[in-house]
Amino acid sequence: MAEVRNKQVVLKNYVVGFPKESDMDIVEGTITLKIPEGSSDVLLKNLYLSCDPYMRFLMAKNTNVGFGNYTLNSPLAGNGVSQVVESGHPDYKEGDLVWGFTNWEEYSLLSSAQIRFKIEHTDVPLSYYTGILGMPGMTAYAGFFELGSPIKGEKVFVSAASGAVGQLVGQFAKLNGCYVVGSAGSKEKVDLLKNKLGFDEAFNYKEEPDLNAALKRYFPEGIDIYFENVGGKTLDAVLPNMRLHGRIPVCGMISQYNLTQPEGVTNLAHLIFKRIKMEGFIVTDFYHLYPKFLEFVVPLIREGKVVYVEDIVEGLENGPAAMVGLFTGRNVGKQVISVVCE
């Protein structure tokens, strides 16, 4: 029945342009560790919170993209791994580990509908349920296999390749017998792609004055699948380098999210010449595949055939910087916030 501290990361200002740390605030509230009488809610202790690019849209006042947005002076929210402290719902009990949509705070009292899945496999790092075993993992799986329809031997290009999703797309492509090249924004990330994540090639897009020439160098015969994470100039350079009947699963366009005027893409007529399918998707349409995905990926993790690079910061007070860093490329691998300091 104790009232305890409940630290939160709240939205202070609606974001315009690039998010700044000062758009968020750390506040210390309190919470009673008890579910109200008769409630079917769940009380969660949040363990890991996920920093994801789509959250930028929820930080704006008017997104015009069909999402809701965060409320000023209320905590941010997103995917996270939590432990059930008390449950008013029969599906959950104290001690259960779950992942789903939770708030950026130490404890959250939420509707159980916010929980996406109960965590069954605990021989892997729990933080993985914000990444490889969570939303980004499912995103990579659905986007690459369901929309990309890869065939052994095909040529795959991944942008933001060391990110939460990209690093998995590359590894899934290699497991599928494809040739895969990734782009990223630093030498460190390029080294990671080539030496740890098993990409055939990787390049630093910031050091390529001519992206078209870079793509021609790595794909002299063209690209079959472009896994789109960034949009803008990269997409424009990719389009003329696509092969006949190429596929472009559109997962994100992170380079464009903070621009008041997005960059114009001029080479779309190549969609016709090359009969390209370009398809946007959102992972929530694919969670029915999650059990199948776990069957596929958990053994790969256990056998070391797929690795996952995380960038974990400790403490909610480092949340705002972690969020901002997503858009400057500061993170190396999946950006996670560990709520409970280790």
Add this chain to the structure above:
Amino acid sequence: MAEVRNKQVVLKNYVVGFPKESDMDIVEGTITLKIPEGSSDVLLKNLYLSCDPYMRFLMAKNTNVGFGNYTLNSPLAGNGVSQVVESGHPDYKEGDLVWGFTNWEEYSLLSSAQIRFKIEHTDVPLSYYTGILGMPGMTAYAGFFELGSPIKGEKVFVSAASGAVGQLVGQFAKLNGCYVVGSAGSKEKVDLLKNKLGFDEAFNYKEEPDLNAALKRYFPEGIDIYFENVGGKTLDAVLPNMRLHGRIPVCGMISQYNLTQPEGVTNLAHLIFKRIKMEGFIVTDFYHLYPKFLEFVVPLIREGKVVYVEDIVEGLENGPAAMVGLFTGRNVGKQVISVVCE
């Protein structure tokens, strides 16, 4: 065995920017109306020639889009309706009516592989085999039904809606129980769409200072299928107005073909938010459906349930102006050249 006049439309200069009449020339050659001994070629008398936007690419020196190009001082080539004068190939005989890829001249000696189909139904205007019963008809059918996957009651937007393909997409959409709105570039075309072609609504895009507002007016609940013929600003205005799981079959982007620097499309992130599938296609991938298409469309023509608006100019000497007019919107309906003056 007589040698006869063979008037031709030849390419005089590789086209840069908008094509001009002076990029083409009318020349009078001669041809012997006899197939060389032992040849399996066919000698065709060309009746109708089709003016199509894709031909613009073949008029450029270096298209970089994987098509070939026309040879200077040789005739243009494209789809046409012809009659066999003499055949060295057992599949064809004198008098057969055929359609396929032929030259812009009075008589053509060609490989029989250039013929796409023998014409079986002659109770409809022969010129229709350059339009509703030819490449544009098959394009509308494949793009709308195969890529668009229309469902009764869905909302369909067609650009270049009175053109060779657009007018059919609109009519197919109505037959399929969809709501359909078209855009075109003159009052005359808008009237045609509403009064003759059965579109629910139509507007003149040149008189809409705000295309986004125009689309919101006609599609307050958004667009399920956008049949893309024009690209550029129109596409950019359409993207935020698409509905969830919308489809954009990309047939053409005629507004962009003559620009040295195509317009930038800035709203592609909506592909993600709305889970949109945008897919380029070329009709040659769908000719296996031609017999099925004829079974569908010939009865509709006979019963008057589908109409087709043609813009027929007489004589090869009017070919260059007809070709140029495609890109200024001069034509009303499918642009055809009648080779033999009626």
